[in-house]
């Protein structure tokens with residue numbers, strides 16, 4: 001297999017325009033020169049018509065593949081009947097019904113446009129319901145781009161916890177005081193922070209699998225018990241894991257049920273739609289009739305529960321409920337993870353392949369990873385070089401994580417594993 005990515009004149013001109021018109025030449029997510037034009041199934045094409053097997057999958061949503069005919073047809077049907085109403089729409093009710101049936105903690109649903117909004121509102125609901133301000137999150141945990149989420153996600157690892165490190169310029173200084181930070185998977189240290197601060201805490205927010213670090217067996221059950229003991233709300237951020245680890249999400253997969261959770265990505269089949277869901281006594285904060293007891297939380301949003309996105313979501317959930325879907329997803333992911341490990345064992349380069357089969361990643365380190373600070377031993381320059389070698393071999397994963405879909409075919413898997421081996425050898429021989 002040889003390096004093959006090349007750009008035509010149109011592509012080069014678009015790169016120039018991108019750098020003139022978009023800060024960093026990017027829409028904000030991926031900062032390289034691959035400019036995509038189209039996707040179908042497991043494959044995407046750039047404007048030079050290079051074809052790639054896609055493991056970015058829109059950062060996770062496209063579990064059923066790009067432009068799935070059933071999703072496309074559902075969207076087309078809805079578009080012909082109107083694209084947005086602001087008012088409550090029948091498809092939003094139908095989708096809420098499916099979510100309540102699927103997600104263990106879900107009794108009611110409030111839709112948002114993005115995961116960032118969903119986590120913002122989940123934390124706000126917790127503050128409103130519990131009458132406390134502070135939120136505990138985990139170092140390295142990602143909850144989107146709202147001010148409270150942007151604490152210690154990309155942390156240096158040198159802060160003395162529970163002090164929060166702001167991740168972005170432009171955040172009000174006061175926000176850091178409202179966020180406490182604990183080490184994911186270290187239940188003793190987390191328990192000590194919760195015991196010391198329980199009376200100030202509204203909620204603990206956690207990615208049940210933090211990025212690609214699976215929880216240690218005791219971690220989530222102990223977190224559930226500790227938060228319940230003090231009446232602190234437990235929020236699972238399932239924007240990634242919802243409908244990806246299982247149809248009932250990480251809470252089904254790991255067997256721990258939170259008070260509130262956020263879902264997005266896979267659920268909406270490639271459309272901007274997310275949700276806060278959970279106990280109905282908590283979701284009641286969104287109901288104007290809770291004004292009387294001072295807990296009302298307005299949540300206007302032009303595209304909340306958008307009917308086109310809801311149509312895509314209903315069609316997607318329909319596909320996901322088909323027997324065998326998750327078995328296939330896990331089989332594909334397991335094969336890819338094994339191929340990745342074998343490629344680096346053969347090249348004699350120490351790596352850690354982490355995660356669960358539907359979403360995993362590689363770390364260039366010989367250290368076992370269970371906490372965020374362990375991930376800081378990752379050789380990020382080697383990751384970048386590996387990604388470049390993969391891109392040249394037709395594998396698209398520009399940054400971190402491999403997202404797996406149910407439409408990655410045996411041929412895709414075979415080609416990907418061959419590319420892993422080839423790229424690992426290229427890295428070794430550099």
Ligand SMILES: Cc1ncc(COP(=O)(O)O)c(C=O)c1O
Pocket residue numbers: 059114115116117119142143144145207237238239240264265274
């Ligand atoms: C765990 C988690 N929470 C929240 C978000 C934010 O979602 P969105 O990008 O839709 O705002 C993401 C996005 O990647 C995420 O992975």
